[in-house]
Amino acid sequence: MALVAFAANSVLCRMALSSTQQTTPLIDPSSFTAIRLTTGALVLWLLMLLRPSKTDTNNSTRRGSLFAAGLLFIYAVAFSYAYVLLDTATGALILFAAVQISMMVISHIQGQRLTLLEFIGALLAFAGFGYLVLPGVSAPSLTGLVLMAISGCAWGGYTLLGKQSRQPLFDTGYNFIRTLPLVMVMIGAVWLLSVFAVTEPMSHFILSPLGILLAILSGGAASGVGYALWYQALRGLTSTHAAVLQLTVPVIAALGGVLFLGETISIHLSISACIIFLGIALVILAKPKQIKI
Known part of the structure; x- marks a missing residue:
């Protein structure tokens, strides 16, 4: 469910922010982010009210982290x-x-080593991953590539921190709530840049009812609930398993693009999915090494 939520975020975000020569975006990226994080915080706060913590709920510093x-x-x-x-x-x-x-780099630094079967499975999954992108996807924008790489590194760190979570719902909820001051700073910065007209048009505020709805769906369901489920799932996964399992998300997102964005399905997508899932199966079936502390 969490992995489907991750893919849904890609589809919802692309639906809201895509533009062509004939159409304009439904919402700007800063507004989408602000609504997404705010809605996620609100939904998680309501869920926390319905499910009180077994420990001291008044001490929020024990939930999540800055x-x-x-x-x-x-x-x-x-x-x-x-x-x-x-x-x-x-x-x-x-x-x-x-x-x-x-x-994988962080886990290696922390002392977690791959077994031979895990290593083969990881290589196989990456091979399928590469096969998916190289034959059928054109060279991406360099700016977009760098931004998405930064996003991926941040999410990798966030996932590893989640392995330490004992109360996933509360940790995720307080993490979202703590982003709200940063959201206000971002909106203020974009507003100032827009006033002085020193940014590209995509940085200016664009709002439409459908764009706002897509951001709410992304924040409340795909992000808020999805990330709480991911923190829950991480309690039963090694870092390697968590890393490789997420390789299914591009496949799910590609299928979402076919269903909701009019993209066409291809044979190489199906083949790459099979390779990725085979690699994941090898990693899951492999017995992880015991690390002495």
Whole structure:
């Protein structure tokens, strides 16, 4: 469910921010990010009210962290601005390539080593990942690539922090709530830049009812609830499993593009999906090494 929510974010964001010579975006990236994070915080706050914590609920400093909130904000902002310049499949591919690299590098530094079967599975999944992007996707915008890579690295760090979570709903909720001051700073900065007209048109405020609805769906369901589910799932996954499982998201997002954005399905997409899932199966079936502390 969490992985489907991740893919839904890519589809919803692209639907809201895409533009052509005939059409304009339904919403600007800063407004999309602000509504997404605010809605996510509100939905999670309501869920926390319905499910009180077993421990002291008055001490919010024990839920989530400022560092995790900062990574969440960086991920969301870079994600939105990148999808102004990238299509659904390309954006998801770049995002989760950066996620896998950052998570595996950090895990390696922390002392987690791959077994032979995990290593083969990871290579196979990456091979399918590369096969998906290279034959059928044109070279992406350099600015979009850099922004999405930054977003992916931030999400990789956020995922690793989530492995330490004992109360996923509350940790995710307070992380979202802590992003709200940063959201206000972002909106103020974009407003000032718009006033002085030193930014590109995509940085100015654009709002439409459908664009606002897409941002609300992204924040309330795909982000708020989806990320709480992901923090819950992380409790039963190793860092390697969590990293490789996320390689399914570009495939799901590509299928979402076919269904909702009019993209065409191809044979190489189907083949790459099979390769990716085979690699994931090898990683999941592999017995992780025991690390002595």
